[in-house]
Amino acid sequence: MERRHFDTLVIGSGGGGLRAALQLAQGEANVAVVSKVFPTRSHTVAAQGGMNAALANVVPDNWHWHMYDTVKGSDYLGDQDAIEYMCRAASHLVVELEHAGVPFSRLPNGKIYQRPFGGQSQDFGGDQAARTCAAADRTGHAILHTLYQQNIHAKTHFFDEYFAIDLIRDEEDFILGAVVLNIATGEPLLIEAKTTLLATGGVGQLFRTNTNARINTGDGMAMALRAGIPVQDMEFFQFHPTGIAGKGMLITEGVRGEGGYLVNKDGERFMERYAPHAKDLASRDVVSRAIAIEIREGRGCGPDADHVLLKLEHLGPEVIKKRLPGILDMARTFANVDPIKEPIPVFPTAHYTMGGIPTNRFGQVVMPLEHSAEEAIPGLYAVGECACVSVHGANRLGGNSLLDIVVFGRAAGNHIIEFLKENRYHRPMKDEWVERALSRLARWEQSGEGESVDVLRDELQRTMEHYCGVFRTEEVLAEGVEKVKALAKRLDAVRLRDQSKVFNTARIEALELENLVSLGLATVKSALARQESRGAHSRMDYPDRDDERWMKHSLYFEDGRVEYKPVRTKPMSVDTFPPKPRVY
Numbered sequence: 001m002e003r004r005h006f007d008t009l010v011i012g013s014g015g016g017g018l019r020a021a022l023q024l025a026q027g028e029a030n031v032a033v034v035s036k037v038f039p040t041r042s043h044t045v046a047a048q049g050g051m052n053a054a055l056a057n058v059v060p061d062n063w064h065w066h067m068y069d070t071v072k073g074s075d076y077l078g079d080q081d082a083i084e085y086m087c088r089a090a091s092h093l094v095v096e097l098e099h100a101g102v103p104f105s106r107l108p109n110g111k112i113y114q115r116p117f118g119g120q121s122q123d124f125g126g127d128q129a130a131r132t133c134a135a136a137d138r139t140g141h142a143i144l145h146t147l148y149q150q151n152i153h154a155k156t157h158f159f160d161e162y163f164a165i166d167l168i169r170d171e172e173d174f175i176l177g178a179v180v181l182n183i184a185t186g187e188p189l190l191i192e193a194k195t196t197l198l199a200t201g202g203v204g205q206l207f208r209t210n211t212n213a214r215i216n217t218g219d220g221m222a223m224a225l226r227a228g229i230p231v232q233d234m235e236f237f238q239f240h241p242t243g244i245a246g247k248g249m250l251i252t253e254g255v256r257g258e259g260g261y262l263v264n265k266d267g268e269r270f271m272e273r274y275a276p277h278a279k280d281l282a283s284r285d286v287v288s289r290a291i292a293i294e295i296r297e298g299r300g301c302g303p304d305a306d307h308v309l310l311k312l313e314h315l316g317p318e319v320i321k322k323r324l325p326g327i328l329d330m331a332r333t334f335a336n337v338d339p340i341k342e343p344i345p346v347f348p349t350a351h352y353t354m355g356g357i358p359t360n361r362f363g364q365v366v367m368p369l370e371h372s373a374e375e376a377i378p379g380l381y382a383v384g385e386c387a388c389v390s391v392h393g394a395n396r397l398g399g400n401s402l403l404d405i406v407v408f409g410r411a412a413g414n415h416i417i418e419f420l421k422e423n424r425y426h427r428p429m430k431d432e433w434v435e436r437a438l439s440r441l442a443r444w445e446q447s448g449e450g451e452s453v454d455v456l457r458d459e460l461q462r463t464m465e466h467y468c469g470v471f472r473t474e475e476v477l478a479e480g481v482e483k484v485k486a487l488a489k490r491l492d493a494v495r496l497r498d499q500s501k502v503f504n505t506a507r508i509e510a511l512e513l514e515n516l517v518s519l520g521l522a523t524v525k526s527a528l529a530r531q532e533s534r535g536a537h538s539r540m541d542y543p544d545r546d547d548e549r550w551m552k553h554s555l556y557f558e559d560g561r562v563e564y565k566p567v568r569t570k571p572m573s574v575d576t577f578p579p580k581p582r583v584y
């Protein structure tokens with residue numbers, strides 16, 4: 001098998017992977033980026049609404065208010081040291097992106113435009129803030145392309161359309177790189193690296209109706225599980241309130257930020273009842289639940305009363321064309337409505353993975369020890385949606401994920417540079433470790449005789465949607481666990497698509513499905529275990545948040561165990577924000 005050697009292997013070329021790679025390449029490290037799709041097709045490209053930073057260009061603002069909103073938005077499950085670090089770094093990193101070439105929208109005075117987004121306030125819970133920096137409604141596109149160009153300039157080495165199969169771990173628990181598959185040729189390649197960074201994005205494909213790219217199958221999280229590392233807080237999956245009804249594509253929160261609002265079948269602006277103060281700009285979990293309740297109580301719109309309407313006609317064609325051009329396109333193409341004249345039918349859709357691979361704020365992947373201590377796994381880092389640092393806790397605020405990926409991408413890059421100074425040589429590689437990773441590929445050399453990959457994937461998505469959706473109960477979740485377990489068994493006999501026609505992609509679909517099934521189980525098991533309602537995890541049988549018993553992160557292991565570790569409530573320099581009832 002061919003082998004290559006690098007200081008750092010970055011798996012994933014979304015904003016998280018590329019921001020880290022840039023820091024490393026500019027720091028003279030020899031860095032390789034592996035991506036299963038061409039880098040600028042990573043899901044970051046689809047981010048619409050923007051990135052939060054307390055620049056105070058529109059209304060007064062500061063990082064401490066941003067921190068408060070993020071802690072509150074997380075329903076007090078976020079780690080406050082990481083949140084402080086992120087909110088403090090935000091303004092600097094927006095300016096840095098601008099200098100690197102991101103064409104942010106402008107105010108008439110030439111400063112960066114900022115729009116109001118959900119869960120944002122001035123002065124610790126006061127008036128609505130306007131904190132989200134945007135490039136129209138194509139912010140992720142602008143950021144990803146800029147980071148890619150800067151990496152090309154910095155001579156980062158790209159392996160485009162290579163699929164990472166598994167990590168290599170030695171006897172002392174060092175991570176030594178990964179085995180990847182060249183999708184075009186079907187040949188495996190061993191990439192040996194002194195440090196490996198996972199930046200493989202979220203697992204939105206667990207649910208049938210979702211806003212994610214088809215490639216978001218959680219490969220990095222599943223690789224971590226197989227290497228003996230737990231995944232954290234998987235029960236917290238964000239449902240975005242405004243997906244196009246029946247289809248799932250995202251209509252950015254920026255629409256409500258610009259002044260759009262939701263109505264039910266009676267034309268009532270119902271969010272005024274659920275969140276009298278913030279109304280349509282309450283946190284996403286709050287708005288998604290409100291929509292689900294309106295529909296359940298018979299106030300849905302359309303012949304089947306199965307959605308609500310997002311009104312934005314009153315904004316006028318000029319604002320819509322200038323600030324929301326992508327939404328105009330999407331609504332016309334996918335919902336068959338013209339938002340300049342009529343409202344868009346919307347319904348909550350699976351959007352964002354709050355959980356992921358546990359890390360500290362340097363991006364190091366950490367393992368739990370006894371007495372709440374933690375230990376970093378040498379040579380392994382994770383950033384972005386595949387990681388759980390945890391700045392989003394039980395519910396992410398809109399605009400905080402683009403921020404998360406650049407802040408912690410950069411932080412991990414910096415930490416890796418220090419690690420490389422102390423660890424200058426590649427560690428010995430044994431064939432048996434490589435064989436272990438390769439065996440995963442060998443398993444799919446031949447097709448089984450059972451159901452097809454497509455059928456199983458579809459069934460998994462429907463199962464997750466039905467048994468682990470916006471509202472949950474013990475009984476339904478327990479049934480969900482059994483269903484996913486049974487699916488995992490059926491995976492053994494799964495039938496690949498005809499390889500002579502579709503070549504390698506059939507094997508890759510099977511590998512992705514395997515990853516999805518293991519994360520489906522992680523999600524539904526963690527959800528069953530948590531007997532309270534917090535953020536996106538809403539248990540009808542335990543409707544209240546229970547700080548006494550449940551102010552802790554869950555850790556799910558490959559063998560099915562669920563353990564817990566405390567929330568880091570102590571910030572870096574300021575006072576803690578103690579838990580309060582969460583009202584908007």
Ligand SMILES: Cc1cc2nc3c(=O)[nH]c(=O)nc-3n(C[C@H](O)[C@H](O)[C@H](O)COP(=O)(O)OP(=O)(O)OC[C@H]3O[C@@H](n4cnc5c(N)ncnc54)[C@H](O)[C@@H]3O)c2cc1C
Pocket residue numbers: 011012013014015016017034035036037039042043044045046047048049050051052139140162163164165199200201202211212213215216219220250252351352383384385386398399400401402403405
């Ligand atoms: C439609 C949409 C709109 C959004 N809008 C916003 C917004 O306005 N503001 C905001 O803050 N957040 C937004 N988000 C969330 C945010 O965009 C994402 O959380 C973030 O961009 C994730 O970045 P990432 O680098 O972690 O992963 P991604 O951008 O998802 O990249 C993952 C990378 O990993 C690679 N990869 C995965 N598996 C493998 C494998 N096995 N082998 C090789 N490579 C692999 C992929 O090829 C890809 O390059 C939005 C998300 C969606 C879906």
